[in-house]
Amino acid sequence: MSPQPRALKVMNVLSVLLVLVAFLLAMFYAPLEKVMGEVQRVFYFHVATAWVGMLGFIVAAVVAVIYLRTQNLKWDVIGLASVEISLVFFLIAIVLGSIWARPAWGTWWTWEPRLTTAAILEMVYLAYLLLRQGIEDPDRRARFGAVYTLLGGLSVPLTFVSIRIFRTIHPVVIGGGGSEKMSMTGSMVGTMLFSIAVFSLVFITLFWHRVRLGQFSDYVEQLKMKVTQ
Amino acid sequence: MKEIAQTTRPAGNYMRAVMAVTWKDLAAELRSRELLSSMLVFSLLVILIFYFTLELDVKARNGITAGALWVTFSFAGTLGLNRSMAVEKDRGCLDGLLLAPVDRSAIYFGKAISNLAFMLIVEAIVLPVYSIMYNVNLLNLGLIMVTLLGSIGYSAVGTLLAAMSVQTRTRDVLLPILLFPLVIPVLVAAVKASSGFLLALDISEIIPWLNILIVYDLIFIAVSFMVFDFVVEE
Amino acid sequence: MRCLLRKPKVEVEIGMIEVKKLVKRFGLKTVLRGVDFQVAPGEFVVLLGPNGAGKTTFLRILASLSRPSLGHVSVAGFSLPAQSASVRQRLGVVSHMPLLYADLTAEENLQFYGRLYNISAINERITAVLDLIGLAHRRRDMVRTFSRGMQQRLAIGRAVLHDPDVMLFDEPYTGLDQDASEMLDDVLKNVAAAGRTVVMTSHDLARAEELGTRFDILSRGVISASSTRAELGSGNLLTFYKQALAG
Numbered sequence: 055m056s057p058q059p060r061a062l063k064v065m066n067v068l069s070v071l072l073v074l075v076a077f078l079l080a081m082f083y084a085p086l087e088k089v090m091g092e093v094q095r096v097f098y099f100h101v102a103t104a105w106v107g108m109l110g111f112i113v114a115a116v117v118a119v120i121y122l123r124t125q126n127l128k129w130d131v132i133g134l135a136s137v138e139i140s141l142v143f144f145l146i147a148i149v150l151g152s153i154w155a156r157p158a159w160g161t162w163w164t165w166e167p168r169l170t171t172a173a174i175l176e177m178v179y180l181a182y183l184l185l186r187q188g189i190e191d192p193d194r195r196a197r198f199g200a201v202y203t204l205l206g207g208l209s210v211p212l213t214f215v216s217i218r219i220f221r222t223i224h225p226v227v228i229g230g231g232g233s234e235k236m237s238m239t240g241s242m243v244g245t246m247l248f249s250i251a252v253f254s255l256v257f258i259t260l261f262w263h264r265v266r267l268g269q270f271s272d273y274v275e276q277l278k279m280k281v282t283q
Numbered sequence: 284m285k286e287i288a289q290t291t292r293p294a295g296n297y298m299r300a301v302m303a304v305t306w307k308d309l310a311a312e313l314r315s316r317e318l319l320s321s322m323l324v325f326s327l328l329v330i331l332i333f334y335f336t337l338e339l340d341v342k343a344r345n346g347i348t349a350g351a352l353w354v355t356f357s358f359a360g361t362l363g364l365n366r367s368m369a370v371e372k373d374r375g376c377l378d379g380l381l382l383a384p385v386d387r388s389a390i391y392f393g394k395a396i397s398n399l400a401f402m403l404i405v406e407a408i409v410l411p412v413y414s415i416m417y418n419v420n421l422l423n424l425g426l427i428m429v430t431l432l433g434s435i436g437y438s439a440v441g442t443l444l445a446a447m448s449v450q451t452r453t454r455d456v457l458l459p460i461l462l463f464p465l466v467i468p469v470l471v472a473a474v475k476a477s478s479g480f481l482l483a484l485d486i487s488e489i490i491p492w493l494n495i496l497i498v499y500d501l502i503f504i505a506v507s508f509m510v511f512d513f514v515v516e517e
Numbered sequence: 518m519r520c521l522l523r524k525p526k527v528e529v530e531i532g533m534i535e536v537k538k539l540v541k542r543f544g545l546k547t548v549l550r551g552v553d554f555q556v557a558p559g560e561f562v563v564l565l566g567p568n569g570a571g572k573t574t575f576l577r578i579l580a581s582l583s584r585p586s587l588g589h590v591s592v593a594g595f596s597l598p599a600q601s602a603s604v605r606q607r608l609g610v611v612s613h614m615p616l617l618y619a620d621l622t623a624e625e626n627l628q629f630y631g632r633l634y635n636i637s638a639i640n641e642r643i644t645a646v647l648d649l650i651g652l653a654h655r656r657r658d659m660v661r662t663f664s665r666g667m668q669q670r671l672a673i674g675r676a677v678l679h680d681p682d683v684m685l686f687d688e689p690y691t692g693l694d695q696d697a698s699e700m701l702d703d704v705l706k707n708v709a710a711a712g713r714t715v716v717m718t719s720h721d722l723a724r725a726e727e728l729g730t731r732f733d734i735l736s737r738g739v740i741s742a743s744s745t746r747a748e749l750g751s752g753n754l755l756t757f758y759k760q761a762l763a764g
Contacts, residue, residue, distance in 0.1 A: 122513055177464040184460055188451030192544030197513050198447050204510065205440065205465055208502055212468040212495065219491050220471055272545075279545050296635045303632035311620040314659070375614030379675075381582055383633035384606035517583040 058266075065259040072252040076102075076245075084245040096154045102249035104147035104172065106257045110140025111175065115207030118200040130196035131268035133203060134186070139260050141179040143253070144172050167221055171214040178206040300385040304393020308367065309400060318366045322405045326359045330413055348419055349477035353433070353470055356406060360437055361462060363401045364445040365455045367394065372449045381515060391442060391511040395504075398445075399438040406430055425480030425489070432496040433473035436503060440465055443507040446514050472496045533558055534579065534683065534714065539588035541574055548574050550738035551588070558682075561715045563729035565722070565758055570735045572718040576687050579716065580610045593682055606634070609676035609684045613691040615668040616675065619661040623652055623671055626660060627678060634679035642678065649707075650674045651700060666697025673704055684708060686717040690724065702728070726754045734761040 058066075080098040114136040121129035151169055152162045163169070182202050189195040312318050333351045371377040380390045410430070414421040441462055448457040476492035478484075536554035540547065548571045556562050566572050577583040579592060581601040590596065595603040617626050624643060631639040647653040650670040660668060669689065676684065686705075690698055705728055708715060719725045725732065732754060734742040742761035749757060 122510070174464055174467055181460045181464055184453070184457065185447070185451065188453040188457060190452075194450070194517075198451075201443075201447065201510050201513055202461065205443075205503075205506065208506060209440075209465040209468065212499055212502075213471075216468045216471040216492075216495050219495070220475065276545050299635060300633050303629055307618065307621065307625075307629045310625060311618055314620045370618070374619065375612065375616050376618060378582055378610075378612065378614070379616035379630070380633075382580065382605055382608070382610055383630075384602045384604075384635070385633065386602070517577070 062259070062262055062266075065255065065262070069252075069256045069259045072255060076249045076252045079245045079248060084242050085239060091157075093154055093157045096150050098246050098249040099253075100147055100150035100154060101246060102253040103143045103150065104168075105250050106253045107140045107143035107147055107172075109254070109257065110136045110143060111207070111210070114140065114203050118203035118207065121196060121200045122204070125193075127192065127196055130192075130199065131265055131272075133196075133199060135261050135264035135268060137179050137182055137203065138264060139257060141176060141183075143257065144176055144179075148172055148176070165221070167214055167217040170217050171210060174213055175206075175210050178202075178210060182206070296385055297389050300383060300389040301393045301396070304380070304390055305396045305400070308394065308397035311370070312397075312401070318363055318401060319404060321366070322359045322363050322401065323408060325362060326355045326405055326409045327412065329355045329358060330409070330416070334416075346478075348413075348417070348421075348481060349474045352409070352413065352477070353474050355409065356402065356430075356434070357437070357463070357466070357470065358459075359405055360402055360434075360441060361459045363405070364398055364438075364441045364462075365449075365458055367398055367401070368442075368445040368449040369455070377515070387512045387515055388508050390515070391446075391508060394446075395438050395442040395507070398442050399434055402434045402438060403431070406434065419481075421481075423480050426477050429473055429476040429480065429493070429496070432493070432500060433469050436469040436496060436500045437466055439500065439504045439507050443511060443514060446511070468495055468499050472499070533591075533593065534716065535589070535591045536579075537589040539575075539578065539590060540586045541571070541578060541583070542586045548738060549578075552735070552738070552740055554733070554740060556714055556716060558714055559712045561709045561728060561730045562717070563725040563732050564716060564718045564735055565720075565725065565732060566718075566735035567762065571738055572735050573687055575735065576612075576685050576716065576718060580608060580685055581605055606679070607682045609679070609681035610687075611669075611672050611676045611685070611689050612687040613689070615660075615672045617660045617668060617671060620659060622657050622659050623647065623663075623674075624656045626671065627675060630675050630678055636679055646674045646678055649677070650704065664697075665692050666694055666700070669693055669697060670700055670704075673701070677708070681713070683714045684716075686715065686719075688718055688720065690719060690721050698724070722754050722758065726751070732757065734758060736762055 076098070080095045084095065084098065086092065086094075114133050117129050117133040117136060121133060148169065155164055156162050182199060185202055186195050186199050189198060330351065337347070371380065381387070383389075410421045410426075413419065441458075444461045444465075445458055448454060448461060451457055472492040472495040476489050476496065479489035479492065534554065534556040536552055539549055539552040539554070541549040552575065554575075564572055564575070574583065578585055578590060578597070581592075581597050581604050584598050592604045593607045595607075597604055618629070621629070624647075627643045627646065628639060631642065636642055644653070647656055650673055652667060652670055652674065655663070655667065660671065663671065669692075673689075689701060693701060702724065705715070705717075709728065709730075717725070717728070729746060731743065731745045732749065733740050734757075742757070744757055
């Protein structure tokens with residue numbers, strides 16, 4: 055396995071440092087929000103991770119189509135990496151969302167459209183991983199994975215729309231629902247944008263690592279083949 | 284000697300193949316009735332279970348009728364989809380279908396239509412039974428239309444996913460896991476629209492749901508048709 | 518037994534199989550490593566080889582059920598996978614699975630395949646084929662009630678229904694009793710006599726020796742040896758086979 059490229063090593067360090075910086079910004083630099091208090095600070099990371107998870111989702115769907123057209127297995131590793139990382143980021147976003155919701159609205163979970171859609175998306179990802187697990191042949195695994203990602207890429211936006219309509223026609227009594235617009239001051243906006251940028255960097259770093267891992271494991275498989283044949 | 288195989292227009296051949304696959308599924312099922320009977324018995328059991336587990340009074344029950352029906356149809360639907368594909372896989376018949384000199388998507392349409400037919404047959408029996416058991420009038424034109432639209436979307440995606448899941452190690456178990464997250468727009472829209480028709484709401488409140496159903500059906504029929512090749516080729 | 522297979526047309530390309538440098542990989546595993554294979558119209562090639570050599574994979578590629586990873590394949594003048602539909606119209610395949618629907622009758626099974634292959638005057642054709650394979654008396658019986666031998670016969674009926682120019686048989690004798698095997702011998706001889714091009718894989722060397730005009734050995738992913746019937750002489754197939762594998 056080739057050693058980590060210099061750029062990747064730099065990104066490793068930067069990611070860790072910048073996340074710390076973002077954390078400090080969120081905790082100390084951003085002003086205290088008057089309605090929700092301290093817990094609102096969770097919001098910065100919540101939005102950032104959700105946003106980046108979204109990025110992963112879009113990348114996965116696009117790469118699925120590219121794979122189906124080119125039948126080149128390298129796109130499969132990229133798709134898998136996107137899904138796995140997006141899965142984790144959305145999970146973090148959901149958990150942070152719960153942490154925010156509890157003190158703010160007295161409940162761990164709200165059925166608001168984005169949160170619900172995120173949960174459904176996690177189910178789609180898990181189904182994707184289970185699907186892959188049940189297939190031996192790498193080509194078929196990649197093809198089925200790509201098809202399912204494509205279907206998910208189309209279905210999840212529709213799910214979001216349908217839940218949105220669901221909620222506007224029948225608003226649920228649980229307070230607020232978490233989609234209220236907060237008016238944000240300059241420093242809040244700054245913190246949020248910075249968080250989004252930092253997590254995008256983290257995403258790319260993790261993504262690069264994951265793709266390398268995928269390539270390395272393919273190489274190991276190849277060696278195994280040579281030894282046993 | 285005369286020509287054995289006549290080349291008709293490609294479109295004629297395609298339709299003939301689609302109809303052949305559908306007819307084959309329906310004819311075989313009419314003989315054995317295994318698929319339909321298991322779907323039907325399962326549906327009726329689920330409806331009974333709802334009664335005992337949810338312990339609803341008449342008023343509350345009316346509110347959840349649409350939901351109960353669609354839960355039933357979704358679960359029974361997976362039984363049908365699994366069975367229908369398993370038949371092809373077990374006897375290697377899928378190869379027989381793939382050897383036909385016709386575009387692979389014809390197989391998809393043939394199977395999707397027969398799967399839809401099975402679902403509709405079960406629904407046609409369950410709806411009156413539910414009506415009688417729970418004293419709710421379900422013979423409502425709007426409800427029937429919604430059931431049709433929802434079943435179309437469900438079968439379109441379900442047939443494609445069943446073709447995939449039948450080729451994996453985990454087979455039957457995997458289909459619901461793959462299907463349910465993708466089919467949520469159908470469930471949400473179908474339940475809301477059904478309730479709307481049952482409660483005789485104003486049509487303007489029901490239209491958004493119908494739109495979602497129609498959009499979903501169109502998108503997924505188109506995509507499944509385009510992507511089916513990738514699922515059956517080797 | 519009446520032979521209801523018409524004589525092939527005179528064109529050179531019908532019935533010819535051409536395979537050049539065929540490679541088939543499943544992920545990292547290479548099953549076929551550059552197979553070269555030609556079959557002229559009317560030849561009856563028996564493909565032999567140990568289990569796992571790739572015979573079934575090879576046949577599936579010829580049958581257009583599997584795509585080549587690399588290399589060039591053409592059957593009956595049409596290239597695969599680009600012109601698969603044209604190939605399939607001229608191809609009849611019999612594998613060790615019967616490819617029949619248990620809950621349909623023999624007649625219904627043939628009607629189904631007849632429609633898929635877009636055959637005109639289906640019912641007459643079905644009658645003719647059922648006579649050929651000796652199952653006319655079981656026309657309206659469900660395939661579920663057939664013995665293995667009868668199912669294999671019906672499978673052959675299905676394969677010749679659309680009067681293909683090229684036929685592929687993958688271990689067709691598997692699980693057949695003596696009667697059924699003899700019936701299959703007859704059908705295969707008829708097919709050969711009518712000038713059809715046949716590729717058959719088999720473990721049954723005795724039968725192979727009787728039927729084949731050429732014998733190829735597939736071993737470790739390539740055709741390691743090939744011999745025509747004339748070159749081989751009679752009774753030498755087993756020796757030839759063992760030598761080819763040892764080398």
